[in-house]
Amino acid sequence: MSTIHIGSESEYVKITLGLPFSTEGWCEASVEIAVSCFHGRIEVWLDAFAIENFAIQLGAVYESLQGKASLLPLEGQFTLVLHAQTAGHIHVDGTAWSKATCGNKLEFELELDQSFLPKVLVQLQEAISKDFR
Incomplete structure (x- = not known):
């Protein structure tokens, strides 16, 4: 079970992935907002x-501090878009x-703040390597 925590201790989005992804590429998850x-x-x-797309996009946002990273699952029940702003701010x-x-x-x-992103990127990579393979 992997957890991806985006935000601070008081304001956040926490995605907890359930069992590893099925061979069809789906995983049940709990999203706390x-x-x-x-x-x-x-x-x-x-x-x-x-x-995987979200992880790639978020890595690019962190490197350049420009653009956006979107988590847009096919079902659309939960979506998340992180936008890079001036001075290292991230709008979600x-x-x-x-x-x-x-x-x-x-x-x-x-x-x-951009300082939250490295931890999120590590959590995403851990989830991908642990839960997707």
Whole structure:
């Protein structure tokens, strides 16, 4: 089981991957979101391709401090986009649905510093090497 923690101790998105990805490339995950006055958790299915793409894009954002990194799973129940801003700031936009693109919807945002990214990149690489193979 791998965990990817994006943010601080008080405002964050925490993705906990369940069992290793199936041969079809899917994994059940728990996503915990804590922002401002909101705190909640949803259970989602994530595809390996989305996680791998996100890791590649986030690495490029960290290296250049430009562009964006998007976690856009096929089911669309949970999405996350990290945008590089001036002076090393990272703006995070996210959406979480109670069910795959139906039911209740939470749109949220976070402001981070680039110093959070190396830990996230390590967690993503550990998840990819441990849970995808």
